[in-house]
Amino acid sequence: MANTTDVTGxxxxxxxxxxxxxxxxxxxxxxIKKSPQRPLVALEHSVTELSGPAFEAGEAGENDxxxxxxxxxxxxxxxxxxRILDEEGNAYAGALVEMWQANASGKYRHINDGREAPxxxxxxxxxxxxTDAEGWYSFRSIRPGPYPVPGGWWRPAHxxxxxxxxxxxxxxxxxxxxxxxxLLEDDxxxxxxxxxxxxxxxxxxxxxxxxxxxxxxxxxxxxxxxGQAAG
Amino acid sequence: MSLARTASQxxxxxxxxxxLGGADNDLTRRSKGGPQAAGEVVEIKGRVIDGDxxxxxxxxxxxxxxxxxxxxxxxxxxxxxxxxRTLTDNDGYYTFTTVLPGPVPGKGNSWQAPHMSMSLHSGxxxxxxxxxxxxxxxxxxxxxxxxxxxxxxxxxxxxxxxxAGEGRYEFDVILQGEGETVxxxx
Ligand SMILES: [Fe+2]
Numbered sequence: 001m002a003n004t005t006d007v008t009g010x011x012x013x014x015x016x017x018x019x020x021x022x023x024x025x026x027x028x029x030x031x032i033k034k035s036p037q038r039p040l041v042a043l044e045h046s047v048t049e050l051s052g053p054a055f056e057a058g059e060a061g062e063n064d065x066x067x068x069x070x071x072x073x074x075x076x077x078x079x080x081x082x083r084i085l086d087e088e089g090n091a092y093a094g095a096l097v098e099m100w101q102a103n104a105s106g107k108y109r110h111i112n113d114g115r116e117a118p119x120x121x122x123x124x125x126x127x128x129x130x131t132d133a134e135g136w137y138s139f140r141s142i143r144p145g146p147y148p149v150p151g152g153w154w155r156p157a158h159x160x161x162x163x164x165x166x167x168x169x170x171x172x173x174x175x176x177x178x179x180x181x182x183l184l185e186d187d188x189x190x191x192x193x194x195x196x197x198x199x200x201x202x203x204x205x206x207x208x209x210x211x212x213x214x215x216x217x218x219x220x221x222x223x224x225x226x227g228q229a230a231g
Numbered sequence: 232m233s234l235a236r237t238a239s240q241x242x243x244x245x246x247x248x249x250x251l252g253g254a255d256n257d258l259t260r261r262s263k264g265g266p267q268a269a270g271e272v273v274e275i276k277g278r279v280i281d282g283d284x285x286x287x288x289x290x291x292x293x294x295x296x297x298x299x300x301x302x303x304x305x306x307x308x309x310x311x312x313x314x315x316r317t318l319t320d321n322d323g324y325y326t327f328t329t330v331l332p333g334p335v336p337g338k339g340n341s342w343q344a345p346h347m348s349m350s351l352h353s354g355x356x357x358x359x360x361x362x363x364x365x366x367x368x369x370x371x372x373x374x375x376x377x378x379x380x381x382x383x384x385x386x387x388x389x390x391x392x393x394x395a396g397e398g399r400y401e402f403d404v405i406l407q408g409e410g411e412t413v414x415x416x417x
Contacts, residue, residue, distance in 0.1 A: 007304065012417075019238040021357040028241075030355030033282040034406050038386075040416035043361075043377060046337055048348050049417055051303040052295060053314035087234050100249030108245040112289070126249035160243060168295055168348050169417045171359060175240040189240060192357050198238045223237040 005230040006050040008092075012169040012227050015087055021192035028188040029152075045169065052167035055096040055130050063129035065101075065141040069122025075104030075142030077216040080176070080204065083135040084163055086227040091135030092170070095225075098162040099139050100126040106145030106157075115147065140216065146183055156183035156190065159204075163223055170225040177203045178219075239358035244289055247318050256317035258296070258329040261310055268311035270299025270330030273398045275364070278323045279351065282407030286323030290353035291316060292404075294327060294364075296346070301333030331366065337376050344371035344378065351404060360414045364402050365391045381413060389413050 005011045023035035043049070066073055080099075084092040102108050102125065107117040109125055123142065131137050139159075146157050158175040165171065177184060184190055184203075193199040210218025259268050279287040293316040298308040307313065311330065319325045329347075337343040347364040365372055372378055372391065381387040389412045392400040404412050 014416075015233075015236075017236045019236050021239065023357060023360075025357060028355075028357070030241075031357060033285070034287070034353060034355035035282075036360060036411060036414050037282075037407055038411055038413075040414050041381065043415035043417055044338065045417070046343060047303055047335055048295070048297070048343070048346070048363075053312075085234060087236060089234055098249060100246055102245075109248055110245040113245055124248065160246060160249070162242070162246075162249075168293075168350055168361060171293075171350060172237060173239060173242045173352050173359065174237055189357070192240075193238045195238070198235055201235060201237060202240070224234045226236060 004045065004050060006166055008166050009230055010086060010090075010166070010227040011230055012045060012049070012167070015226075015228070017087070019193065019195055019198035021194070025188065025192040028192055049167055049169050053164070054094060055164065057130045058128060063127045063137070063139045065123065065125060065127045065139065068124045071122050073103065073120050073123035073142050077140065078143050079138065079140050079211050079216045079218045080159065080221055081136065081138040081210050081218065082221040082223060084131050084137065084165065085135055085222060085224050086229075087224060088228045090229060091131070091133065092165050092225060093131055093133045093135060095131045095135070096128065096164040097131060097137040098126070098128040099141070100160045101141065101144040101158070102147055104142055104145050106147030117147070143178070153186055153188065154183050156181040156187050161223065163225065165225045165227070170227055172223060172225055174223065175202060176219075176221045179203050179206050241354055241357050242291055242352040244354040246291070247289060250316070255312070256315050256325070256327045258294070258312040258315045258327065261312055266310045268298060268308045268330050271398065272328065273331055273400060274326060274328050275392065275400045275402055276324065276326045276395070277402040277404060279319050279325065279353070279404045280323055280406065281355075286319070286321065287353050287406065288319055288321045288323060290319045290323075290351055292319065292325045293350050295348045296329065297332040297335045299330045299333050301335040301345075303335070334371055341376055342371065342374070344369055344375035346375075349404075360406070361417050362404065362412050362414055363390050366400065367391050367394050386413050
């Protein structure tokens, strides 16, 4: 079935790229009891793996996290733009991109975030959009604050991203970091990725031209999902 | 051109407020109150546990399956969602309501037994784990190319749900250790 393609005209061979972190990364202690110990079993792709749900663009404004309250949230406004691509640079159109984050104080609007830091009544911290024909997504938000992990280290400022491409094989959940953050040096989650280039690729590229003049600062963050054109 | 794939990072513990559509664990309808998909409605309940046997709370469980006739594509039952996702509760439990999938084509002339594709994200998981759920007492399981490729009976049985009464099934995902679920390299 190696040459079977899906409705997007792609297939998903193992290209030998190994950018993902391992399941077990003891510096990130939570992996110790959650990492599978047996080797993964190879599964040849069938129609189950080559198909997946389609998503339609949601309500306009679901990708603007600064308009979810009665007033503007606190923090430095940012625009994040990027493309969702396959390993050959082809666009993934219609991918669902979800983004969530802490507020400017590094506090999540989540019942289990017990840290003493203020919530912002004008900030929820979650948005979504669907990529256009060229694979573009965009979000407007505020720069999240870093936050301490209980009993541990400080997480660098980051945006959480979830991308649902055409099938389970292209599913990606990752995080975007900010350039120049001194906390990156000691973050075990960032450093769970062994490959230097793959790790650095999670740092958004500062690009003033992507922001709105006198309003927001811009960052570019492309994400490359598994897959290539049928061949 | 060859681009480096973007590396995975953990979903972390604080995301459930981010699923703007809310948990969507009823696959039998495309929209709330909409018409119901054809087929036998079943409930699947399970628990996600770690290597200490502790509940894995706030894990994201996603499923994808064929309709009652085994169809995935544009010709599938228009009322059937196919895709569902939900979060585990503080005791590690998730539930889905769906219809029993039909058998779907496999390689060549083979058929795959009815199954669901399931993937899971959680804090402490740096990348997703992927498994499959099969249904018990289905004669087609014996000829399923994925199940029959797993030689160890105990390991194979981790992919088969337990019958738990009329229209009810249970399927636990054990991330590590005794009874560890079989996870796939896709
Ligand atoms: Fe986070």
